[in-house]
Amino acid sequence: MAEGDTILRAKNRLADALVGQRIAVSAPNPRGRAAGIERLDGLTLDRIDAHGKHLTFYFGDLVLHSHLGMSGGWHVYPRGARWRRSRSSAWAVLTGDRADAVQFGGPTLRLLRASRVAIDPQLTRLGPDILAPDFDVDRILALFRAADQSRTLGDALLDQRLTAGIGNIFKSEACFAARIDPWHPLSEVSDEDLRLVLEAAREQMLSAVRLGDRHRFRIYKHRGPCSRCRGTVHHRGQGDANRTTWWCERCQV
Template sequence: MPPMPAARVSGLRAETPRATASARSQMLETRIVVRRAAGLLRAARVMAPIAMSLPPPSFAIASPWASVLPKRSARSAGWVAKKMPRPIASRLAPIPRATCRAVESIGTSLPTSPVRDHGGVAEGDTILRLARRFESTLLGETVAASAPNPRGKAARIERLDGQTLEAVESHGKHLLLGFGELSLHCHLGMSGGWHFYRPRSRWRRPRSSAWAVLSNEEWEAVQFGGPTLQVGPTARVRRNPQWTRLGPDILAADFDPEAVIPALRADPTRGLGDALLDQHLVAGIGNIFKSEACFAARVDPWRAVGDVSDEELGKVLIAAREQMLSAVELGTRHNFQIYKRRQSVCPSCRGPVSSRGQGDANRTTYWCPRCQG
């Protein structure tokens, strides 16, 4: 029989020595404690947004995981999680266009909406609507001209000061304002736009960024940005290759689709979508109506022009013209059916919408492979 372990007597109670935990057990216990601490740390980060700042002296006590982590001094406690105050919205909601138009009619000084539809290149419908806006506000008026921004001074906008606006002409994506012997030619590109304001009203953009300001007693027409802005003798401006090399204006009253088809077929291997963007062939169609018109006509924009029939080309051109004229008459941008519907579904067949860059400029084309296949 093995000997009994020795017992130590304390008063009337005898105690037997307890077995000491092995090194493996101690290591396992340490890992559990560390994992619990890490879990509490993650939970605290998920419960509320945190901001990093120096800890208060009571961090080791106030922290929810202080009981499982070794205590640290205030200087070495590291970063601390604090609840951030919830931000308060201070930006006012934009004024609806309908409200602006209604208030305009009674002569208020609230700013009007800029003549600009979207973040892409201004297409023919935008320029035609802009021309009509000039006709209703400044045509036949003697204007005061100024250029707050150095870019406008370089374009010699101030030469128009005291001149009378005699003619307004739009051709594709280009606008021409005639002041007798002088003319202003502009192309808005992707960043430009004209804003119309009542005098002494607040502008939507800083005054110092305005390239051109044309005003009378009732209106201020303000131009911001754009790749082309120049003032010069009318004859020289009209000889500018940017103007003379433009194809037929798709929104012109005498536009004939059959006259444009031979020009589109000049390069039979060229994709239809890419050919429609060539302003030397037909002026005014941009990336929006390229995709929208091809979808309305159910023609694949990736087909080579030589493989597209005259009837299909005519349908595409007529669809683009009707959509753009509708946007002009309504005074709003076109209701997109396929454009910018990436990762969305076709409104007709509910199939996936595809998009990919096309042509040398790599402009994104949108199409439905099912409806336009």
């Protein structure tokens, strides 16, 4: 699952490869053709924005909106290089002067008018991006406090309407770094502890943006005793979507 850090890295790679260029756009897979993305062919890509797990590509008055979900991915290849997946599975191919950028799969690929972005239901319901340069922990804290306080912390961290970008990995990593039990209902988590968890999520994700595959997870899919206190590490499905949470029973309280 692509979380906010993966999306921000993808955005940086895509922007380096394509922004400011006239882009040839094709849709080998019918899913991309159904979205009408070939209307972008020959237009100049002005900029790319990342918000949580969403990417928006601005081509003048038209915007390509992409969300990768559990299985999608953006790949960037030097032009003419061999792709790691088949051409027929490519939903969108954006070809610039030197590179091909290819979206394979994902739940969302669609076109909208730039003037609609600010009122689009899918985009406007997102909370503040956990990785935004203007990150304001108290603004996010206020949204958590306005939510149902019987929800558990680990479940609420995944709610993209409260803060956008945290996924299943960094939900667990943030609670571990802040030493807080992800099973507490929000009503039992103090403002101070909520700030610690949110700041830990941002810090861990920024490290992953910098380090990529070299960033080490400390609790997610951890086998054996806790690396911090040698306590027992558990994992169990949490929340309505039953997404697996990893935590240490001893040092997260």
